[in-house]
Amino acid sequence: xxxxxxxxxxxxxxxxxxxxxxxxxxLQLVGAVDRVEHLPSxxxxxxxxxxxxxxxxxxxxxxxxxxxxxxxxxxVAGTRRVLEQCxxxxxxxxxxxxxxxxxxxxAIDHAxxxxxxxxxxxxxxxxxxxxxxxxxxxxxxxDDYDTEILETHHRFKKDAPSGTAxxxxxxxxxxxxxxxxxxxxYGQYGPxxxxxxxxxxxxxxxxxRMGDVVGEHAxxxxxxxxxxxxxxxATDRDVFAHGALAAARWLVNQPPGRYGMExxxxx
Ligand code: NAD
Numbered sequence: 001x002x003x004x005x006x007x008x009x010x011x012x013x014x015x016x017x018x019x020x021x022x023x024x025x026x027l028q029l030v031g032a033v034d035r036v037e038h039l040p041s042x043x044x045x046x047x048x049x050x051x052x053x054x055x056x057x058x059x060x061x062x063x064x065x066x067x068x069x070x071x072x073x074x075x076v077a078g079t080r081r082v083l084e085q086c087x088x089x090x091x092x093x094x095x096x097x098x099x100x101x102x103x104x105x106x107a108i109d110h111a112x113x114x115x116x117x118x119x120x121x122x123x124x125x126x127x128x129x130x131x132x133x134x135x136x137x138x139x140x141x142x143d144d145y146d147t148e149i150l151e152t153h154h155r156f157k158k159d160a161p162s163g164t165a166x167x168x169x170x171x172x173x174x175x176x177x178x179x180x181x182x183x184x185x186y187g188q189y190g191p192x193x194x195x196x197x198x199x200x201x202x203x204x205x206x207x208x209r210m211g212d213v214v215g216e217h218a219x220x221x222x223x224x225x226x227x228x229x230x231x232x233x234a235t236d237r238d239v240f241a242h243g244a245l246a247a248a249r250w251l252v253n254q255p256p257g258r259y260g261m262e263x264x265x266x267x
Contacts, residue, residue: 002252004245005031005067005091007082008074009059012156013096016241017071027245031067034059035078065089069248072097075158080104087111092251095119096244098163112258116251120261121163123243126232127217128261133230134168134219135175141228145221147172148204152216160207161186164217169203172219178203 004021008014009032021029036059062085063070072082073096086093095108098121108119122128138147151165166180173180184203190196198204215234220227234240243261250264261267 001028002026002249003028003030003066003068004248005029005033005060005063005070007031007033007063007070007072008078008097010034010036011073013073013237013241013244016237017073017244020238020241020245024245026249031060031064031070033061033063033070033082034074063089063091065091067091069094069252071244071248073244076100076104080107083107083111083117086117087114090115092116092248092254093118094244094247094251096121096123096240099159100163109258113256115256116254116259117257118247118251118259118261118264120243120247121167122215122240123247123261124232124234124239125243125265126234126239127164127167128265128267130217130219130230130232131167131171131262132267135171137219137221137228137230138172139175141221141223142176143201145223145228146198146204147202148206148220148222150206150208150216150218150220152208152210152213154212154214155209157209160209161205162207162215162217164215165205165207168217168219169205172203 004027006014006017009018018029018032021027063082069092070082070086071094072079075097076099079095079097079100092115095117108117111117149165149168151162153162169184170180173183184205186205188196214237218229218231220229247261247264
């Protein structure tokens with residue numbers, strides 16, 4: 001059995017991870033870590049925490065040292081904290097949290113010198129394949145085709161655009177020699193005529209927040225006379241949770257280093 005700790009255990013992803021670990025044959029939950037004090041009122045999640053040894057009626061404050069891997073779906077502040085702890089305690093870490101900045105990525109690179117770390121803004125097979133497809137399409141179609149990325153998520157999501165949308169933009173930039181900082185245009189607003197022309201070669205990025213949408217990403221490449229769209233719709237959070245568990249299983253056998261889902265999925 002592989003001993004897993006979930007960081008952000010009380011959250012939407014954390015609760016699903018704990019439920020899937022409880023159902024698996026090869027994983028054992030040894031830590032349910034969160035900043036909130038008390039177990040969730042939701043009976044299933046509370047029972048899972050207790051099963052994981054959180055018998056005091058409270059989430060744990062730190063990842064137990066006996067964990068063979070930690071999985072983090074929390075917040076940027078949470079990731080910073082768990083990264084430091086896992087590096088100090090030599091615990092392999094899967095990071096699913098999004099909204100990380102350049103400095104966070106440098107800190108991950110640094111920690112990856114001593115532990116294996118897999119960080120991915122999206123853990124689904126479909127999205128990771130989509131990253132490859134849109135890069136290839138952008139490279140083949142060139143700037144005669146306008147590239148627009150549209151992402152939609154539930155009303156509770158805290159960062160925008162989504163880490164996945166940025167990942168898609170990055171994949172396109174990498175394939176075309178563009179630059180994420182200079183070639184992406186966030187939204188389009190220009191109330192006066194002439195204020196908001198579409199610039200050739202720019203990658204448009206749009207975020208929509210509404211209701212309970214789990215996650216939708218579409219990239220379109222449009223010319224005069226045709227449009228190619230690549231679209232991914234996540235209908236269930238479990239697709240991310242299964243990906244994160246596959247990542248943890250894979251990561252426990254790796255040497256220190258920084259990895260992505262493409263390594264796990266063999267893409
Ligand atoms: P959520 O708000 O439902 O849950 C986050 C949990 O983390 C909460 O219980 C919160 O109390 C806990 N937390 C926050 N800061 C903490 C800290 N400093 N220490 C300990 N615990 C802390 O959010 P969610 O929908 O579960 O998503 C969590 C993160 O995962 C977000 O960044 C989201 O964008 C990302 N996400 C990534 C993927 C992926 O495939 N990589 C998929 C879904 C969500």
